[in-house]
Amino acid sequence: xxxxxxxxxxxxxxxxxxxxxxxxxxxxxxxxxxxxxxxxxxxxxxxxxxxxxxxxxxxxxxxxxxxxxxxxxxxxxxxxxxxxxxxxxxxxxxxxxxxxxxxxxxxxxxxxxxxxxxxxxxxxxxxxxxxxxxxxxxxxxxxxxxxxxxxxxxxxxxxxxxxxxxxxxxxxxxxxxxxxxxxxxxxxxxxxxxxxxxxxxxxxxxxxxxxxxxxxxxxxxxxxxxxxxxxxxxxxxxxxxxxxxxxxxxxxxxxxxxxxxxxxxxxxxxxxxxxxxxxxxxxxxxxxxxxxxxxxxxxxxxxxxxxxxxxxxxxxxxxxxxxxxxxxxxxxxxxxxxxxxxxxxxxxxxxxxxxxxxxxxxxxxxxxxxxxxxxx
Amino acid sequence: xxxxxxxxxxxxxxxxxxxxxxxxxxxxxxxxxxxxxxxxxxxxxxxxxxxxxxxxxxxxxxxxxxxxxxxxxxxxxxxxxxxxxxxxxxxxxxxxxxxxxxxxxxxxxxxxxxxxxxxxxxxxxxxxxxxxxxxxxxxxxxxxxxxxxxxxxxxxxxxxxxxxxxxxxxxxxxxxxxxxxxxxxxxxxxxxxxxxxxxxxxxxxxxxxxxxxxxxxxxxxxxxxxxxxxxxxxxxxxxxxxxxxxxxxxxxxxxxxxxxxxxxxxxxxxxxxxxxxxxxxxxxxxxxxxxxxxxxxxxxxxxxxxxxxxxxxxxxxxxxxxxxxxxxxxxxxxxxxxxxxxxxxxxxxxxxxxxxxxxxxxxxxxxxxxxxxxxxxxxxxxxxxxxxxxxxxxxxxxxxxxxxxxxxxxxxxxxxxxxxxxxxxxxxxxxxxxxxxxxxxxxxxxxxxxxxxxxxxxxxxxxxxxxxxxxxxxxxxxx
Numbered sequence: 096x097x098x099x100x101x102x103x104x105x106x107x108x109x110x111x112x113x114x115x116x117x118x119x120x121x122x123x124x125x126x127x128x129x130x131x132x133x134x135x136x137x138x139x140x141x142x143x144x145x146x147x148x149x150x151x152x153x154x155x156x157x158x159x160x161x162x163x164x165x166x167x168x169x170x171x172x173x174x175x176x177x178x179x180x181x182x183x184x185x186x187x188x189x190x191x192x193x194x195x196x197x198x199x200x201x202x203x204x205x206x207x208x209x210x211x212x213x214x215x216x217x218x219x220x221x222x223x224x225x226x227x228x229x230x231x232x233x234x235x236x237x238x239x240x241x242x243x244x245x246x247x248x249x250x251x252x253x254x255x256x257x258x259x260x261x262x263x264x265x266x267x268x269x270x271x272x273x274x275x276x277x278x279x280x281x282x283x284x285x286x287x288x289x290x291x292x293x294x295x296x297x298x299x300x301x302x303x304x305x306x307x308x309x310x311x312x313x314x315x316x317x318x319x320x321x322x323x324x325x326x327x328x329x330x331x332x333x334x335x336x337x338x339x340x341x342x343x344x345x346x347x348x349x350x351x352x353x354x355x356x357x358x359x360x361x362x363x364x365x366x367x368x369x370x371x372x373x374x375x376x377x378x379x380x381x382x383x384x385x386x387x388x389x390x391x392x393x394x395x396x397x398x399x400x401x402x403x404x405x406x407x408x409x410x411x412x413x414x415x416x417x418x419x420x421x422x423x424x425x426x427x428x429x430x431x432x433x434x435x436x437x438x439x440x441x442x443x444x445x446x447x448x449x450x451x452x453x454x455x456x457x458x459x460x461x462x463x464x465x466x467x468x469x470x471x
Numbered sequence: 472x473x474x475x476x477x478x479x480x481x482x483x484x485x486x487x488x489x490x491x492x493x494x495x496x497x498x499x500x501x502x503x504x505x506x507x508x509x510x511x512x513x514x515x516x517x518x519x520x521x522x523x524x525x526x527x528x529x530x531x532x533x534x535x536x537x538x539x540x541x542x543x544x545x546x547x548x549x550x551x552x553x554x555x556x557x558x559x560x561x562x563x564x565x566x567x568x569x570x571x572x573x574x575x576x577x578x579x580x581x582x583x584x585x586x587x588x589x590x591x592x593x594x595x596x597x598x599x600x601x602x603x604x605x606x607x608x609x610x611x612x613x614x615x616x617x618x619x620x621x622x623x624x625x626x627x628x629x630x631x632x633x634x635x636x637x638x639x640x641x642x643x644x645x646x647x648x649x650x651x652x653x654x655x656x657x658x659x660x661x662x663x664x665x666x667x668x669x670x671x672x673x674x675x676x677x678x679x680x681x682x683x684x685x686x687x688x689x690x691x692x693x694x695x696x697x698x699x700x701x702x703x704x705x706x707x708x709x710x711x712x713x714x715x716x717x718x719x720x721x722x723x724x725x726x727x728x729x730x731x732x733x734x735x736x737x738x739x740x741x742x743x744x745x746x747x748x749x750x751x752x753x754x755x756x757x758x759x760x761x762x763x764x765x766x767x768x769x770x771x772x773x774x775x776x777x778x779x780x781x782x783x784x785x786x787x788x789x790x791x792x793x794x795x796x797x798x799x800x801x802x803x804x805x806x807x808x809x810x811x812x813x814x815x816x817x818x819x820x821x822x823x824x825x826x827x828x829x830x831x832x833x834x835x836x837x838x839x840x841x842x843x844x845x846x847x848x849x850x851x852x853x854x855x856x857x858x859x860x861x862x863x864x865x866x867x868x869x870x871x872x873x874x875x876x877x878x879x880x881x882x883x884x885x886x887x888x889x890x891x892x893x894x895x896x897x898x899x900x901x902x903x904x905x906x907x908x909x910x911x912x913x914x915x916x917x918x919x920x921x922x923x924x925x926x927x928x929x930x931x932x933x934x935x936x937x938x939x940x941x942x943x944x945x946x947x948x949x950x
Binding site for chain 2: 158160370372374375420424
């Protein structure tokens with residue numbers, strides 16, 4: 096890791112160092128006060144579970160069971176930390192890598208794989224989980240998030256001072272999305288309307304193979320100033336800091352303080368997707384530098400040093416992830432191919448003549464094959 | 472006794488069709504666990520290690536290191552229940568419920584297609600019950616019982632089988648199909664240029680795509696090559712043909728240009744009553760003019776031939792008798808007189824007879840006319856005549872002279888009212904200025920549609936052509 100330039104891990108908000116040492120922070124300590132050992136253990140549990148699930152899904156793709164898989168490996172602290180700062184009034188707009196956030200929103204992880212097996216566009220009720228469907232179009236959902244936040248404001252769900260009522264929106268996207276026009280437009284609207292939206296950028300340093308150093312002359316957080324949006328650069332591999340900073344931003348947004356831009360500086364330890372081969376564009380030295388900063392390892396060290404992570408907890412989680420792996424494999428293989436017409440069901444809320452005609456045509460087309468149903 | 476599961480080559484990237492086996496991490500007989508390294512493969516994108524999908528024992532590996540294997544083809548078999556009980560009979564064990572159903576369905580169909588190549592060289596199976604090669608069972612090829620979904624396109628180059636019967640019109644693969652033939656735009660263009668009907672071409676590309684090679688092959692098969700007089704007995708004489716009557720004849724399906732020629736000729740011959748008039752002319756002055764123009768510096772870049780002069784002569788005759796440049800509109804019960812001349816020139820091409828025409832030939836000075844005729848013949852010879860040149864003709868010339876033929880009674884190009892046959896030009900004894908001289912003489916014949924062209928009009932047109940050919944200076948008077 097180069098020690099100069101705008102995209103380094105210097106000057107980040109860090110509260111849990113890479114060696115597992117809890118260090119004080121003048122601004123954000125008070126937002127981490129409620130993180131007792133049990134809560135931290137829960138975060139460790141969630142990070143471990145989502146990583147195991149991520150690995151299982153990668154294997155399933157390699158075994159031909161999934162068309163594609165997008166790994167979250169290395170980004171667990173950013174996702175679980177920020178996810179734990181959310182409450183039930185908040186609404187999340189994820190991109191397609193937020194498996195950790197999905198876990199904190201109560202989504203049953205194997206369900207995510209319906210998308211990646213090519214069966215469904217989305218597999219959970221966004222309203223029930225307050226977690227929107229994955230958006231695969233880069234950065235497009237930043238506009239949806241801003242619009243949703245503006246609507247919450249107009250519905251009187253922001254700044255009432257009633258914690259049972261006030262909410263905010265978190266929009267997750269990556270460093271690559273910040274190069275998209277949609278994201279800039281979303282920030283313009285969010286800023287001028289004081290929309291209660293937290294833009295949470297997981298800067299994993301690569302837009303597929305394009306390093307962030309070639310996408311921005313300044314740290315991504317610095318862009319917020321141009322829009323008039325306060326911003327923070329946080330250590331994305333530090334679950335404590337990610338939690339504290341997100342909690343601060345959410346409380347500010349829920350109380351009517353407007354948007355915040357959080358840049359969580361992290362590292363995509365895996366490939367962009369299973370179709371990608373990162374050895375072609377990054378060095379082993381880089382990878383080992385970041386392996387030493389593994390987000391789970393540092394929390395593990397910290398909890399162990401407190402005597403709060405015993406063998407029983409480890410064994411329980413090991414058994415849980417083993418069972419989750421088995422359940423994931425069996426669930427995925429058991430899924431029936433949905434009726435071909437089902438993909439037309441949620442295009443419009445109400446019946447639509449064009450969609451009906453297209454559905455009829457497509458069903459006729461599928462019926463013309465002798466092996467119908469197998470390749471849906 | 473075993474319960475066999477088969478592992479098929481997955482698509483480890485997005486849309487890959489094949490991968491190379493680099494290293495097997497397991498061997499037959501090994502006990503394996505889910506997700507332990509199984510095999511290293513190399514795809515077009517990267518080197519990938521595939522994790523084992525089953526707990527059990529490796530029965531056999533169906534592909535060797537170094538093999539290139541298509542996505543969806545079986546590469547390994549596992550016994551996932553090595554301690555299980557023997558089944559009642561010795562039949563190969565059905566993979567699972569889906570596979571069993573597939574067997575039932577397939578049995579109602581005619582003989583199953585041969586399976587994709589997979590297993591013939593596999594090491595000997597440990598038990599007879601497992602010896603039936605996975606790939607030979609209809610349950611295991613194609614519709615992949617195990618990997619339902621994205622990764623199981625067995626033989627990605629094959630189309631999904633269509634249902635038999637015409638119950639669903641969409642199912643028909645031929646003309647009635649509302650699905651267009653699959654071919655890339657440059658291939659479509661090539662087919663157009665070569666006169667190949669894409670619906671008649673057997674596709675060889677992935678997913679039923681018609682390739683450039685397919686079109687070229689079809690064009691070659693179409694083109695008539697000389698028939699060997701005593702060729703290999705019972706073999707068909709033409710690539711596009713087949714042999715019948717115990718090899719005593721070759722039958723060639725009527726297609727493309729031949730088909731269109733036949734239709735046009737029948738239509739023309741049986742709708743327009745043809746009359747042909749003849750005229751023998753002394754064209755010595757035309758030959759002198761051709762010689763002079765050939766030497767003319769301005770005409771160095773074009774070919775000057777007697778055909779050029781006869782074309783100009785016909786244009787001059789049309790100018791004097793525009794009623795000849797017309798067509799019969801049967802539907803409207805009207806005669807359509809054209810204010811322009813698109814001059815067709817019959818050409819023998821590798822595809823057969825074509826009559827490309829020169830648009831607005833009446834506006835062209837002699838040099839441009841020569842250039843246009845040159846380009847038209849060159850394109851026809853190279854089989855590159857654009858479709859636009861084949862429609863919209865108003866009057867035509869057929870140049871039979873180069874074949875040594877004196878003249879003929881040509882059939883009209885449909886939609887036109889006259890066609891001029893231009894015969895061979897020979898030195899012949901001819902009465903010239905009261906004496907018998909050796910002169911260049913030719914025969915001209917004009918066929919016309921007697922519905923709208925009376926004999927007198929036809930005769931005048933032909934006489935005018937002859938007049939200009941005999942004395943090109945007449946062109947100055949009429950031009």
